[in-house]
Amino acid sequence: MPKVSYFIEFSERLKQVVDDYNNRRRDEAYANEVLDDVAEQLAKLLSELKTEKNSFMDMGIDFEEKAFYDILSAVAKKYEFEYPKDKMIELSKRIKVIVDDKARYTDWATREDIKANLQVDLILLLDEFDYPPVTIDDVYKEVLEQAENFKKYSK
Numbered sequence: 001m002p003k004v005s006y007f008i009e010f011s012e013r014l015k016q017v018v019d020d021y022n023n024r025r026r027d028e029a030y031a032n033e034v035l036d037d038v039a040e041q042l043a044k045l046l047s048e049l050k051t052e053k054n055s056f057m058d059m060g061i062d063f064e065e066k067a068f069y070d071i072l073s074a075v076a077k078k079y080e081f082e083y084p085k086d087k088m089i090e091l092s093k094r095i096k097v098i099v100d101d102k103a104r105y106t107d108w109a110t111r112e113d114i115k116a117n118l119q120v121d122l123i124l125l126l127d128e129f130d131y132p133p134v135t136i137d138d139v140y141k142e143v144l145e146q147a148e149n150f151k152k153y154s155k
Contacts, residue, residue, distance in 0.1 A: 122143060
């Protein structure tokens with residue numbers, strides 16, 4: 001499951017669990033039922049997170065590369081195009097190299113020149129890999145945005 005959508009899904013599911021708890025009736029039996037359901041759903045969610053967290057190992061990539069892979073996969077799914085898994089893994093590795101290079105500057109996230117350079121490098125790389133196979137401007141924007149967000153919030 002793509003990490004980008006996985007975290008969104010996790011967030012939505014966790015919100016639903018909290019909403020269910022907050023909307024419980026004063027009825028003690030019902031409250032206990034809701035609490036049991038909340039505990040069960042949280043346990044299931046934690047198990048799924050653990051499985052997802054370790055999923056990159058089977059692919060021969062590291063955690064950050066898997067995050068970029070998930071971004072690419074989610075975008076391909078959203079825009080309904082097929083892209084070979086092996087090329088996506090290689091592209092993810094190359095994206096990580098570019099993002100790491102730009103993120104070595106402590107103020108990279110606030111410097112427009114570095115962000116513009118990151119954008120150009122990513123667009124050229126995506127084009128080199130024919131990703132997406134059909135030009136869709138929004139794809140470049142989403143991959144860039146997710147790459148910036150991942151680095152910004154991964155620390």
